[in-house]
Amino acid sequence: MINRMGMQKAGFVLLGATTLVVVIPILLVIGYIIYEGMEALSWQFIRAAPFDGMKQGGIFPAIVGTLLLTLGTALVAIPIGVGGTVYLAEYARDTWLTRCIRLAIINLAGIPSIVYGLFGLGMFVLFLKMGTSIMAGALTLAIMTLPVIISTAEEALRAVPTEFRTVSASLGGTRWQGIRYIILPQALPGIITGIILGLLRAAGETAPILFTVAAFFLPHLPQSPFDQTMALPYHLYVISTQVPGMPDSIKYGTALVLLALVLSMNIAASIIRSYFRRRRQW
Amino acid sequence: MVDGKIVIDDVSYAYGGDWILRNVTLHVPPNAVTVFFGPAGGGKTTLLRLINRLNDLVEDTEMSGRILLDGKDIYDRRVNVPNLRRRVGMVFALPLPIPGTIRENVLYGPKLAGMNNPDQLGDILERSLMQAALWDEVKDRLDSPATALSGGQQQRLCIARSLSLEPEVLLLDEPTSGLDPISTRKVEESLYELKQNYTIILVPHSVQQAARVADYAAFFLMGELVEYRPGVDIFVAPRDKRTEDYVTGRFG
Amino acid sequence: MMSQAETSEKPQFIWTEFVIEASIRVLGFSTIGFVLLIFLFLLLEGVPVFWEVPLKNLFGTRWYPNFGYFGTLPLIFGSAFVTLTAIIIALPLGVLTAVFIREVAPEWLREILKPMVEVLAGIPSVVLGFFGMIVIAPLVRVIFNAPTGLTVFSGALVLAYMSLPTIISVAEDALDAVPKSYRDAALAMGATQWQTIWHVVVPAARSGIAMAVMLGMGRAIGETMAVMMVTGNAARMPLDLGSLFMPARTMTATIAAEMGEVARGGIHYHALFGIGIILFLLTFIINLAAALAIFRKQRRGGLR
Numbered sequence: 113m114i115n116r117m118g119m120q121k122a123g124f125v126l127l128g129a130t131t132l133v134v135v136i137p138i139l140l141v142i143g144y145i146i147y148e149g150m151e152a153l154s155w156q157f158i159r160a161a162p163f164d165g166m167k168q169g170g171i172f173p174a175i176v177g178t179l180l181l182t183l184g185t186a187l188v189a190i191p192i193g194v195g196g197t198v199y200l201a202e203y204a205r206d207t208w209l210t211r212c213i214r215l216a217i218i219n220l221a222g223i224p225s226i227v228y229g230l231f232g233l234g235m236f237v238l239f240l241k242m243g244t245s246i247m248a249g250a251l252t253l254a255i256m257t258l259p260v261i262i263s264t265a266e267e268a269l270r271a272v273p274t275e276f277r278t279v280s281a282s283l284g285g286t287r288w289q290g291i292r293y294i295i296l297p298q299a300l301p302g303i304i305t306g307i308i309l310g311l312l313r314a315a316g317e318t319a320p321i322l323f324t325v326a327a328f329f330l331p332h333l334p335q336s337p338f339d340q341t342m343a344l345p346y347h348l349y350v351i352s353t354q355v356p357g358m359p360d361s362i363k364y365g366t367a368l369v370l371l372a373l374v375l376s377m378n379i380a381a382s383i384i385r386s387y388f389r390r391r392r393q394w
Numbered sequence: 395m396v397d398g399k400i401v402i403d404d405v406s407y408a409y410g411g412d413w414i415l416r417n418v419t420l421h422v423p424p425n426a427v428t429v430f431f432g433p434a435g436g437g438k439t440t441l442l443r444l445i446n447r448l449n450d451l452v453e454d455t456e457m458s459g460r461i462l463l464d465g466k467d468i469y470d471r472r473v474n475v476p477n478l479r480r481r482v483g484m485v486f487a488l489p490l491p492i493p494g495t496i497r498e499n500v501l502y503g504p505k506l507a508g509m510n511n512p513d514q515l516g517d518i519l520e521r522s523l524m525q526a527a528l529w530d531e532v533k534d535r536l537d538s539p540a541t542a543l544s545g546g547q548q549q550r551l552c553i554a555r556s557l558s559l560e561p562e563v564l565l566l567d568e569p570t571s572g573l574d575p576i577s578t579r580k581v582e583e584s585l586y587e588l589k590q591n592y593t594i595i596l597v598p599h600s601v602q603q604a605a606r607v608a609d610y611a612a613f614f615l616m617g618e619l620v621e622y623r624p625g626v627d628i629f630v631a632p633r634d635k636r637t638e639d640y641v642t643g644r645f646g
Numbered sequence: 647m648m649s650q651a652e653t654s655e656k657p658q659f660i661w662t663e664f665v666i667e668a669s670i671r672v673l674g675f676s677t678i679g680f681v682l683l684i685f686l687f688l689l690l691e692g693v694p695v696f697w698e699v700p701l702k703n704l705f706g707t708r709w710y711p712n713f714g715y716f717g718t719l720p721l722i723f724g725s726a727f728v729t730l731t732a733i734i735i736a737l738p739l740g741v742l743t744a745v746f747i748r749e750v751a752p753e754w755l756r757e758i759l760k761p762m763v764e765v766l767a768g769i770p771s772v773v774l775g776f777f778g779m780i781v782i783a784p785l786v787r788v789i790f791n792a793p794t795g796l797t798v799f800s801g802a803l804v805l806a807y808m809s810l811p812t813i814i815s816v817a818e819d820a821l822d823a824v825p826k827s828y829r830d831a832a833l834a835m836g837a838t839q840w841q842t843i844w845h846v847v848v849p850a851a852r853s854g855i856a857m858a859v860m861l862g863m864g865r866a867i868g869e870t871m872a873v874m875m876v877t878g879n880a881a882r883m884p885l886d887l888g889s890l891f892m893p894a895r896t897m898t899a900t901i902a903a904e905m906g907e908v909a910r911g912g913i914h915y916h917a918l919f920g921i922g923i924i925l926f927l928l929t930f931i932i933n934l935a936a937a938l939a940i941f942r943k944q945r946r947g948g949l950r
Contacts, residue, residue, distance in 0.1 A: 131747070
């Protein structure tokens with residue numbers, strides 16, 4: 113008996129140790145980039161455009177570019193994502209066509225980001241003649257973001273008890289009225305969480321924007337959706353691989369700004385989720 | 395029996411290939427309480443949900459026969475289903491307030507129906523809550539969350555919510571199953587008032603309750619209507635052996 | 647009330663509602679359209695390479711596009727080598743961590759660990775690639791005394807961590823789906839918790855765990871930026887174990903690195919889209935398998 117319990121104890125220690133091997137590097141990466149990046153961080157670094165072959169100055173155009181791309185992605189992905197979710201969760205019956213939709217969503221989630229880049233190049237940049245532009249990049253990112261939004265938001269809609277739909281119908285509500293006045297308001301926090309998770313993925317991706325928007329170096333800000341722009345992830349890639357003699361501090365600083373943007377979105381999503389989970393009445 | 399407010403004409407209904415109701419024919423008279431009683435799984439609740447077409451929400455079903463309301467087939471293609479459900483209100487076994495305040499709960503139906511005159515809505519609110527015998531208890535806190543009410547109050551709120559639409563028929567599916575004896579009595583008493591103006595169909599939560607409130611009673615067993623007669627008779631002198639076994643508690 | 651009875655016979659038709667419901671339907675089906683569009687454009691731009699370049703060349707061992715050599719084998723082998731190495735590292739880590747989180751960790755610890763894994767999923771791949779270049783590669787070079795730190799092993803290590811969130815969360819769901827009665831039965835027969843986990847729970851969840859590994863692999867094959875920054879990008883055939891500490895080049899990195907410089911509509915351009923088709927089909931098959939497994943499970947244990 114002691115032997116069996118001893119073995120269990122040893123086993124649990126092994127499992128715990130493995131978990132540490134997984135978790136500690138995560139903390140190390142984040143901690144290291146924060147530690148090294150803080151040095152480069154200054155108001156000037158955030159507000160200024162780069163100059164002297166990007167070896168000096170700041171990353172302002174890249175920050176603005178990423179924010180604009182994320183905004184553009186949101187404008188496209190939110191209506192399609194939420195609409196698609198409402199269809200799947202509230203309207204779709206279990207038919208082979210519905211299964212095709214689910215299969216499509218699972219596959220969209222699995223398609224490599226670089227393949228999205230190829231698609232964006234082929235369809236938006238060349239075929240629809242948008243050129244390398246914020247428009248083309250945002251559309252590409254939006255399609256990539258859809259599965260994240262849909263799967264999270266669908267979970268939120270399904271968590272709303274069926275009985276509310278029945279009650280609404282029994283009071284003369286049409287299906288849409290029930291969705292509009294009861295289901296969507298109740299699922300809103302979950303939907304918002306899904307949207308943020310999707311957008312943070314879009315904000316951090318590099319491969320899909322490589323050939324659809326990203327400018328190597330562009331000291332001024334984009335003037336229209338048909339302009340190119342710099343973007344944080346691409347900028348980090350460029351300065352750490354393509355520019356010899358780049359000072360390390362600028363690389364760390366850029367990595368930190370990107371990481372901070374993405375992590376703060378992540379934290380916002382968790383807070384919304386847990387806050388509303390505690391508050392809801394069912 | 396005479397032509398009823400509701401005529402159920404040879405209705406059979408299957409869910410996922412299993413027949414839940416078999417050839418049920420039944421006339422429900424106006425301004426009376428009709429109870430559908432019998433052991434669980436007899437098809438009572440299903441029949442109730444067919445009368446306001448709530449079962450439309452369920453997939454994989456099959457139905458034959460007709461259900462007439464005031465002589466008109468409610469499954470006719472031209473029927474406006476939301477309007478039908480406004481005429482045929484429903485109260486469920488569990489109190490199910492929708493998220494929101496007491497006021498929002500009662501006025502949900504009228505607002506969806508396009509009513510937005512504040513005076514009119516105020517009148518509806520007061521009348522419905524009075525009819526459900528809840529007004530005095532909640533009149534000072536109409537804007538507090540409905541979930542703050544006790545179980546019995548919540549169920550009466552749900553009755554008030556159905557009454558807000560002034561339905562002609564009120565379907566009650568074991569409305570007192572989750573309630574204490576005092577709340578149960580309050581709900582049963584309100585039925586006496588309500589049947590002056592409404593046609594009521596009730597699935598009771600016990601034979602005793604069926605006997606207390608029934609003007610007419612229908613006994614269902616495994617999807618079949620076994621016996622249907624004016625209230626007291628069926629409990630005092632059942633004609634069918636199966637009914638007798640059930641009302642005397644010998645049903646196994 | 648009489649008048650109400652009359653009006654209810656005429657269905658009222660609400661235009662706004664009809665429009666909303668119709669557009670919701672269209673949006674629901676749009677996802678299928680996107681997958682088809684993606685495949686269509688890959689075919690459109692990629693298929694020409696099959697008549698522009700002889701098959702023998704396409705499946706050759708030399709990828710020197712500037713000299714007319716379009717042999718994709720080194721790239722396919724490179725992707726396979728990096729991915730398999732990553733999975734060999736990630737499989738034990740991911741599954742054991744999932745078991746720890748789901749079966750052993752107390753509630754409070756689980757509430758810390760799960761968000762941490764989610765955070766890992768959220769770190770942009772370019773940031774991990776940057777970290778890999780600047781920290782991991784030098785370490786690998788020193789520890790294994792390799793000529794360069796940008797090797798298959800370094801890339802696989804970064805990739806392993808990138809696929810961990812997928813593996814852990816899917817495996818956790820699989821463990822979660824094992825009925826509580828299984829555990830109770832084993833414990834009641836006197837098994838320790840440890841024995842219950844390994845003799846009952848994990849075997850019962852094995853198909854879900856297999857799916858977790860498959861999906862993790864799909865994630866790893868498709869990963870681009872981190873791999874490109876850390877693996878060294880030499881298009882050579884990795885044929886022996888020693889290649890583990892040599893540079894290699896994956897399919898994804900090839901597209902990312904070269905597409906910017908090719909002539910639109912040229913052979914090289916078509917060849918890169920051709921690699922895109924391979925990637926698309928590979929991940930499509932993996933996800934199709936996962937989807938079918940999910941559908942089968944739903945049918946078996948479905949509520950209604």
